[in-house]
Structures are given as structure tokens and as C-alpha cells.
Amino acid sequence: METLHQSMWDLIDRLKEPSLVLKIQTCFGVLPRSNIEYEPSNEKSDLKSLGPVSQDTGQSIDRSHVYESTDGVSPVNGVTALRKSKISTTSTDEVSSGSPKKGQVQGQRKKPSIKEATLGATDAVSSESDSESKDYVVTNRFWYYLFCLGTALGDEIFYASFIPFWFWNIDGAVGRRVVLVWAITMYIGQGIKDIVRWPRPSSPPVFRLQKKWALEYGMPSTHAMVGASIPLSVILYTMDRYQYSITCGVLFAIVWCSVVCISRLYLGMHSVLDIVAGLVLVLLLMIPLIPLVDSMDHFCLTHKHSPFLLTTAAVLMVIYSPSGDRWTPTRGDTTVVLGVSLGVHVGAWTNYHLGTMQEPFPKPTLPHAILWPSYEMMGLMLLRTALGFSCIVATRAICKWASYATLRAVLLGTNKSPNEPSSSRAEVAVELGYKFFTYAAVGFITLYLLPGAFRLLHIERPTFYTEI
Structure with a gap:
């Protein structure tokens, strides 16, 4: 037993070694x-x-x-x-400083x-x-740009584009469940980072091609967790709703996850152990999450006190989220995820309780056949996407400015850029507060205000208000 225990720790030490990351970087050029x-x-x-x-x-x-x-x-x-x-x-x-040595040019x-x-x-x-x-x-340019794209699949820009696009153009019922899975896995993963506090691979010897997340701890890789949880949850929640090849879906999910995971090694941001731990953790979490999220989505959509309960839970999760021994962007990113999830579900709840969202009658037979879009449908999709993203960008900018200025004036009474790192408790409260409010507003308009505007303009997706 002691030998097995020692072998396990030896394996963990080997997977943590920066030399493994360096070998992967060398392999890809x-x-x-x-x-x-x-x-x-x-x-x-x-x-x-x-x-x-x-x-x-x-x-x-x-x-x-x-x-x-x-x-x-x-x-x-x-x-x-x-x-x-x-x-x-x-x-x-x-x-070299001074005069060159003999034999040195x-x-x-x-x-x-x-x-x-x-x-x-x-x-x-x-x-x-x-x-x-x-x-x-x-x-090798190909690998460089491919892995830059792969790491972007776990970034804010991807979330801000993928989530609204999915709701406006594909399936709202699946979208709400995927957002819940995303929020829970991200919250757990980000919290573990600040509890374990393992540093990212040392540089040197690792080449760090990207420093955006360098201040965060590395264990586990939340990119790996999201890279696995999003495509896997999409497959699990669509396989009974739509007729398509599950094998092709699984292969697509594997390729997606592999590109995201390898990108973090290629850019020098995670060790092999960080990636493995993230994948193992998310696979274990998905076992109880998939059925649990189904029940949670129904509760969030139909219960009359759902917005109050969700808001209270989200605020408490932000306040009591684990924090490290130094300031890192981790809590801010966690707050963004919770804000988006809250806004999405409050927006869906509003649609349901105002009567605009209703189950179709008679209830359609599942699974649906996938209809490939016509030219007219493609045009409406592009129009919805362009108008929607323009409104989201404007909403984010206005809410960020207004909420930051208000919180700053109330708590500190001074001016400071929202992009500067926060140190004091009051500054941390301002940062987390404006991010929470801003992204909750973004989630709310994505599910409530913009679909309503699409409906007034007669460019809505016909099944949007029937996806329960």
C-alpha cells in the first residue's frame, strides 16, 4: 500500500514537471x-x-x-x-558588457x-x-494560430458570443441547461485554484507565449474543464431532442476539448497535471450535474420566487468564494460567470411568468429532425446576430461605466480605472460589484429584452418562446 502511495505521488510530481510542457512546446515548433x-x-x-x-x-x-x-x-x-x-x-x-572575451565577436x-x-x-x-x-x-504558424483559437474558446469573448448566438438561433431549453453546467463547473474550478494555490509552470524553462492569466493559480485548468463540459453537455442535452449522429457529435467534442487543452500547454500556461486534473474533475462532476441541472432549470423557470432565490444565492457565492493569499483575476472571472447565469435565468423566468413563453400544444414528438436553414432563415439569423451583438456591446459599456462610477462614489469616493488591479476590500467590492451587475444585465437583455425586440421587428426565431 505504501509503495502504491509513493508511486502515485511520483506520477503527480512527473506530471507537474515544466520539462513536459517544454517538450510539448518543442514538438509543436x-x-x-x-x-x-x-x-x-x-x-x-x-x-x-x-x-x-x-x-x-x-x-x-x-x-x-x-x-x-x-x-x-x-x-x-x-x-x-x-x-x-x-x-x-x-x-x-x-x-556581453565591457570588452569582448577572446574568441567572442x-x-x-x-x-x-x-x-x-x-x-x-x-x-x-x-x-x-x-x-x-x-x-x-x-x-509553425498553423499550430500557433490554431492553439490561439483554442485558448480563446475558454475566454470571455467566446462566452459573450456563443451564449447569445445559441439562444437567438438554436435552442433556448438546451442553452439554459448548458449555462447552468458552465456556471457550476467554473465556480468549482476557480474556487479550487485559490484553495490549492499551485503556481503555473515556471518560466524559464517553459516559454510563456501568453500572460493574460499569468497572475492566477494553475490547478486545475478551468479551460480544460470548460473545454470538456460545454461540448459534452450540449451533446447530452440535444441527443434526445434532435436527430443527428451521436458519433459525429462525440468526435467533434473530443477534437474541441483536445484543441483547448493542448493550447494551454502550448502557450505555457498549465502543466500536464493541471490539464489532467481539470478533465478528471469535470467528468466526475458531470455525473450528478446532468440530471441535477434538468431539475434546477425547471425550478428556476417556473417557481414564483426564483429570481429572489437565484440573486441571493449568486451574491452569497460571490462574497464567500475562495480567495488566495494575493490578488488574482480569479474572483472577478467567477463573478462574471455568475452574473451571466443569473441574468439568463431571470430573463427566461420573466418570459415564462409574463405568458410569452408557453409549451406548444399539442406537444411535438421528440426528437426533432434538424432543418437546414433556407436563405431567408440565414438572413434573419445574421440580422438578429448583428443587432443583438450591437446592443450587448452598448449595454456592457453603459452598465460598466454607470455601475462602476456609482459603486466607486458610494464606497470610495475617488476615481480609478476599472481595469486597474484592486487591493483593498473596498476596491475588491467595487470590482466584483460592477462586474456582477454588468454581466447580469447582459444576460437579462439576451433572454428577455432582445428577443422581445426581435418579435416586434418580426425577425424572431419562431420556436424561441416554446422551448421549455
Whole structure:
């Protein structure tokens, strides 16, 4: 038994190792810049005149087409260099200070010794390290853009577009259940992060291609949890409502989840253990959640005191959500998720209790055959989407400004940008408060005000108010 216990901890330690993440990055074409050497050149020459030499072939690479692009990706004759700033051969970070040693070309980058590299990798133990490596080269554009897209599938932009689009154009009954699953899994995952407090993979040795979530703890990966829970819940809630190939749906879900998970390793934001723990956790959660969410959705839609109970529960969950030993964006992201979920279900409840949402009579036979949209349906879908997203952007901007200004004036009485990190309790209350109010308003107009406007304009989806 003791041997099994020790073996388990050894496996956990191996899965936590940053070297595994580095191997995955190398496999998909993220390489150290030190693998590309530069020919000696005049100190006053421009970067474009430099000719890197391939270690494999010994041939110089033409740099005549090198440029700095806005997305930080610069092609170098088939090699893509990611930069934080323009490289200079006279930079103090890359050129040895003082007179060059014997045999060393002046202006040439000094490679770190093995001892220096080892010490740097050992000392960088958390994501907040100030000495994170930026010395990497991306050699495959396809993987880079694919995994940037994959990580965006767990970002705010995806939620803000996927959730409204689903309600306006596909199925509201499935949408409400998926939102509940999303909110519960995200709340649990984000809470565990601030309880466990395991840092993200150290950089170096890992190359961190993205720093948006660098301040958060890494265990478990909520990207992996959402990447598995959303497609899986969509399949489970649609398989009895629509006629389609379940095998194709499962394959699509596997590809979706794989791209999201690998993207977090590729970008250097999670260890393999973070990903595995997120997937295992969400699969365990889905067993009780799927039937539970069915019952919860019916209660939230039909109970006369549902908005009061939901609002109270959401506010308490925000207030008592776990917090780490330092400020991180985790609680703010959790508040956004809870606000959206609350707004969506209060909007649906309003439709139901005002009588606009009713079950069709006679009740249709399930599962439905999927109807491919005609040109007219496609046009209405695009019109709903364009008008709806425009209203959501405007609502978010107005509510963010109004709620932040109001809360700031009441609690602190000073001006401060809502994008600045919060430290004091009052500042944290302002941040969480304006995010909660703003995204609850976004969820509410998505389910109540905008479908009503579509109905007045005669561009509504015919079955929207029958999906209970």
C-alpha cells in the first residue's frame, strides 16, 4: 500500500514537471531563439541586415523580408519569431558588457552557461516571476494560430458570443441547461485554484507565449474543464431532442476539448497535471450535474420566487468564494460567470411568468429532425446576430461605466480605472460589484429584452418562446 502511495505521488510530481510542457512546446515548433545564431555584422547595421545561420544546414537565412507585425508574429524565411519588442544587437540583455572575451565577436549574443540556465530554471518557481524568458521562436504558424483559437474558446469573448448566438438561433431549453453546467463547473474550478494555490509552470524553462492569466493559480485548468463540459453537455442535452449522429457529435467534442487543452500547454500556461486534473474533475462532476441541472432549470423557470432565490444565492457565492493569499483575476472571472447565469435565468423566468413563453400544444414528438436553414432563415439569423451583438456591446459599456462610477462614489469616493488591479476590500467590492451587475444585465437583455425586440421587428426565431 505504501509503495502504491509513493508511486502515485511520483506520477503527480512527473506530471507537474515544466520539462513536459517544454517538450510539448518543442514538438509543436516553439524553439529557443539560441538555436538561431547570427552572423557577425557591423554594430550600426539594422536588424534587417543580419543573417541568422541555421545550425542544421550552416546556410545563412535571408532576413530581407523581416518585419514587425501587430500580432507579434514575424516570418523569418519560414521561421516565425514571436517578439515582445524589437530585437537590438546592442541590447544589454543580449550583448556581453565591457570588452569582448577572446574568441567572442563583439555584438554577438552571449549564450548562458549550463549552470546559469539551471539556476534560472530552479529559481523561477511561480508565474509572477520577473525574469520570465522571452527568448523563443515559433516555427509553425498553423499550430500557433490554431492553439490561439483554442485558448480563446475558454475566454470571455467566446462566452459573450456563443451564449447569445445559441439562444437567438438554436435552442433556448438546451442553452439554459448548458449555462447552468458552465456556471457550476467554473465556480468549482476557480474556487479550487485559490484553495490549492499551485503556481503555473515556471518560466524559464517553459516559454510563456501568453500572460493574460499569468497572475492566477494553475490547478486545475478551468479551460480544460470548460473545454470538456460545454461540448459534452450540449451533446447530452440535444441527443434526445434532435436527430443527428451521436458519433459525429462525440468526435467533434473530443477534437474541441483536445484543441483547448493542448493550447494551454502550448502557450505555457498549465502543466500536464493541471490539464489532467481539470478533465478528471469535470467528468466526475458531470455525473450528478446532468440530471441535477434538468431539475434546477425547471425550478428556476417556473417557481414564483426564483429570481429572489437565484440573486441571493449568486451574491452569497460571490462574497464567500475562495480567495488566495494575493490578488488574482480569479474572483472577478467567477463573478462574471455568475452574473451571466443569473441574468439568463431571470430573463427566461420573466418570459415564462409574463405568458410569452408557453409549451406548444399539442406537444411535438421528440426528437426533432434538424432543418437546414433556407436563405431567408440565414438572413434573419445574421440580422438578429448583428443587432443583438450591437446592443450587448452598448449595454456592457453603459452598465460598466454607470455601475462602476456609482459603486466607486458610494464606497470610495475617488476615481480609478476599472481595469486597474484592486487591493483593498473596498476596491475588491467595487470590482466584483460592477462586474456582477454588468454581466447580469447582459444576460437579462439576451433572454428577455432582445428577443422581445426581435418579435416586434418580426425577425424572431419562431420556436424561441416554446422551448421549455
